[in-house]
Amino acid sequence: LPGPTYVLEEVRQAMTKPMVGHRSAGYKAFYIELSKKLPPLLRTSGEVMVASGSSTLVMESAVVSCAASEVLNLTNGAFSERWHSISKSCGKNSDKIAFPWGEAIDPETVRAALRRKKYDVVTLVHNETSTGVASPIADVAKVIREESDALIVVDTVSSLAGAPVETDAWGLDVVLAGTQKAIAVPPGLTVFTLSERAVERAGKVPHRGFYTDLLRYLDKHKEGGFITTPAIPLLWALDKQMDVILAEGMEARWARHEALYRRTAEWAASRGISYASAENARSVTVSCLKPPAGVDPQAIVKKLAERGITIGGGYGDWKPTTFRIGHMGQVRMSDLDALLVEIDDILKGLAG
Amino acid sequence: LPGPTYVLEEVRQAMTKPMVGHRSAGYKAFYIELSKKLPPLLRTSGEVMVASGSSTLVMESAVVSCAASEVLNLTNGAFSERWHSISKSCGKNSDKIAFPWGEAIDPETVRAALRRKKYDVVTLVHNETSTGVASPIADVAKVIREESDALIVVDTVSSLAGAPVETDAWGLDVVLAGTQKAIAVPPGLTVFTLSERAVERAGKVPHRGFYTDLLRYLDKHKEGGFITTPAIPLLWALDKQMDVILAEGMEARWARHEALYRRTAEWAASRGISYASAENARSVTVSCLKPPAGVDPQAIVKKLAERGITIGGGYGDWKPTTFRIGHMGQVRMSDLDALLVEIDDILKGLAG
The missing domain is CATH 3.90.1150.10 (Aspartate Aminotransferase, domain 1)
Structure with a gap:
């Protein structure tokens, strides 16, 4: 099954603990420990946050929070096309470069587009679950950095924890992934990063909403918690599964x-x-x-x-x-x- | 604990089933059965939908989807004040009438405000968890209907399943509640209604986003499913707990x-x-x-x-x-x- 994938029995059982308050000292301590396990997964020295919602929520939040106006969506399948729909639905000026289904994103085509117009954000999907295609994110990101100062926002939903994703080394600004694919946790959570560049740029975007405001997640994360009541049982499952992932390496x-x-x-x-x-x-x-x-x-x-x-x-x-x-x-x-x-x-x- | 509240052992165990595909025939059948259990909870003959995310997500989504521009937030505590923050953060023109903490919303004060200005949406909180105050929603809604055609959007987070909430009889357009309070399911889901009036009005709002677009939930709901991968284990828990609630009456x-x-x-x-x-x-x-x-x-x-x-x-x-x-x-x-x-x-x- 291309997802939701099989979840280990011990990870499912982790969800059944009696409920606790999410503002309690015990839960805060738990969250701080969980937070230490996530940066190695995303290969970043920065902060990794968790949203209660599917990947689509954070795809939308990244556009709402980071793009003042101009968005370029690189598409080569159903999920990258969804990102174009999302960008338009949020009222951003959104262009797309449509690569054929079944083919990867071509860096040089992206280079040409960036020379024609200035963008605030470029969105792309690392691994198109709809077509089984992996794009060369490192190469595409390099071109985007060379040709522009657009933020690089990457959906790694079905690659993270299955294939190399190097947030820092590749210079990615927002990397997001739902936890129900290669991470192998039940669906309902999305992990994501936010680069310093992205934080600075988002600070200048006026209407970021509330649940869609990635800076709000960062502020609360630094206090050791969440913007609102989180999906507590799923976080217990994620914590348990991160132990499995880090033990495997x-x-x-x-x-x-x-x-x-x-x-x-x-x-x-x-x-x-x-x-x-x-x-x-x-x-x-x-x-x-x-x-x-x-x-x-x-x-x-x-x-x-x-x-x-x-x-x-x-x-x-x-x-x-x-x-x-x-x-x-x-x-x-x-x-x-x-x-x-x-x-x-x-x-x-x-x-x- | 004012929430998340205690969750029955059998409800917690319902989360541990092996994962299934959310587009599978089996899951669709499950969802259709669950969908039949929710309207009696919200006392409506209309559809009840479930979002994967906290109440704040649906508070924001209701404003984004239903308000073309002018929003009136009635506040008398921390959560109703949050709704004012949300409305402003989404770029809506938002006024507030602030009642003192510890007091209920007064219908006649609302009447006066509606005579001064025309609003697209009025938001209110039925039961302020921060102050232990319940407002007379039926009376307030009656006044709003008499004085305006504003949509009535109500947070019933800590009242639904604990105190009467009469969606249809009171003429409420959007009623929403996270499931971790009186419903007594682990946090991570929010149930909500959408009146025909709200559907019609939202259809004219141009940029409703994607994960925040309540009409998209309704369309997918009618097909027997979700806008994106839902928090499957939490829905199993909600289904089990709805059996408990409906058995109690x-x-x-x-x-x-x-x-x-x-x-x-x-x-x-x-x-x-x-x-x-x-x-x-x-x-x-x-x-x-x-x-x-x-x-x-x-x-x-x-x-x-x-x-x-x-x-x-x-x-x-x-x-x-x-x-x-x-x-x-x-x-x-x-x-x-x-x-x-x-x-x-x-x-x-x-x-x-």
């Missing part, structure tokens, strides 16, 4: 995801199944695949569901032609192998 | 809260403890109290905490002079009696 976790992707790619090649994403742009966390000729991808999804197994159908425009295997979060090689055996069995039936 | 639940309030009031009177809220404006879900002369309320809170018991300190400006007993949610008379015995014991020590 970021590099080991990335390597495991890389291995899961390679296994999937080898299997696909040997079955006449092709990737819908360009070869130089494949995500290590989700494979978006075209079935062998004559096989309906929706039939594969349906027959797996009958066996109690969920994979992703194609997303949006790609629904009739693709299916998606999520190999992220706590997925082990043995889990993936078992899934591929089931798909083999179904393909045999559909071809026969 | 709304009227019986209100009567239980009324009895808890009366018990608290009798106890207070016999101990020389006075209410900080006006006599005609007392909340049945939270009592905001002034200790006997010479006793520091913060000492009571601290000594209870040493015994492992949490009550609320005073809020904001009232921190040095008041303390708050939350008697809402799943609190039983025996729980309240046990608490009052502990407070008696502490008062004896502090007086001695």
